[in-house]
Amino acid sequence: MNLKLEVTTIKQNVIIPNATPKQVYDAYTDPKKHSEFTDSKATGKPSVGSKFSTWDGYIFGKYLELEDGKRVVQSWATTDWEEGYPDSRLELTFRAVPEGTEIVMVHSNVPKVQAVEVEQGWMEFYWNPLKEYFSAQ
Numbered sequence: 001m002n003l004k005l006e007v008t009t010i011k012q013n014v015i016i017p018n019a020t021p022k023q024v025y026d027a028y029t030d031p032k033k034h035s036e037f038t039d040s041k042a043t044g045k046p047s048v049g050s051k052f053s054t055w056d057g058y059i060f061g062k063y064l065e066l067e068d069g070k071r072v073v074q075s076w077a078t079t080d081w082e083e084g085y086p087d088s089r090l091e092l093t094f095r096a097v098p099e100g101t102e103i104v105m106v107h108s109n110v111p112k113v114q115a116v117e118v119e120q121g122w123m124e125f126y127w128n129p130l131k132e133y134f135s136a137q
């Protein structure tokens with residue numbers, strides 16, 4: 001069977017008020033803080049080559065590049081992806097802006113059949129909870 005694997009790229013920019021790039025970077029990469037703002041289990045050590053998982057194992061991958069307080073690049077997949085799809089590539093860049101921190105996300109190689117769900121998931125399960133997390137501090 002010749003399965004054609006169709007993929008796409010998702011790009012999002014979001015402002016996280018009242019937080020520095022380093023604070024947002026740490027919230028994303030530190031398993032304890034990640035678990036706090038998502039209200040789900042996150043595991044892994046933020047070092048290049050290390051594996052991670054979030055959302056109780058639903059999302060998993062590996063750290064490919066890290067620039068402390070500035071940038072995260074991960075291989076990234078979910079348990080919902082059909083067999084045969086390679087991991088996607090997630091790049092998050094953190095930049096100081098007057099309101100707080102801008103996150104620029106480029107999520108490439110996402111299976112087209114999962115793209116809408118993944119795109120909505122970033123807003124619902126990451127960006128909105130991050131905003132709430134920092135507004136409560």
